[in-house]
Amino acid sequence: MTRRRLEELESEWRTAESRGDDAGADAAFAALFRELPLEAPRPGFAAATLARVRQEAVLAAAPAPACAEHATPSAVRWAAASLAGLSLATLALSAFVVTVLPRLALSGVVATFNRAVVETWQWIAAGIKLWVQAAEWSAVLARVVAAPEVGWTLIASSLAALAALSLLRRILAHEKEPLYADPH
Secondary structure, rough: OHHHHHHHHHHHHHHHHOOHHHHHHHHHHHHHHHHHOOOOOOHHHHHHHHHHHHHHHHHOOOOOOOOOOHHHHHHHHHHHHHHHHHHHHHHHHHHHHOOOOHHHOOHHHHHHHHHHHHHHHOOOHHHHHHHHHHHHHHHHHHHHHOOOOHHHHHHHHHHHHHHHHHHHHHHHOHHHHHHOOOOO
């Protein structure tokens, strides 16, 4: 099949379509498709694909090699070591404060310090809890307002309220006597 023949069949199909000749357009379209070359994968494509899938599955199951490509950067290792050292120091200081300091003569100062630390952490925990609750509420509100029908309903109700207030203002502007309720 030559390119010229394909262009002729396409032209016949488009001409029949533009005339509104549905039967002719369908016949020309079918002829065009019959003349198109059949695209088929090369021999062995399926076997090569399955072999590649099996190879990927074996590679995924194997442990990752320790090479420079997969090595952890030195900055990340240094940060991890620093955090581990800081965690150990905090643990040691906490153990010292809990076990040794209460036995010393400064027990009043230590108790006050402990109370201050506990109250500070309770205050921070309450703030975090409030922040989490506010984040959950705002996520729900965002999902609700993001729905088009809710957005249009809010806009329509706001416009209706605005129109009602404007009408009420016009009505009250024409009143000559002040409105009041007689308590007796």
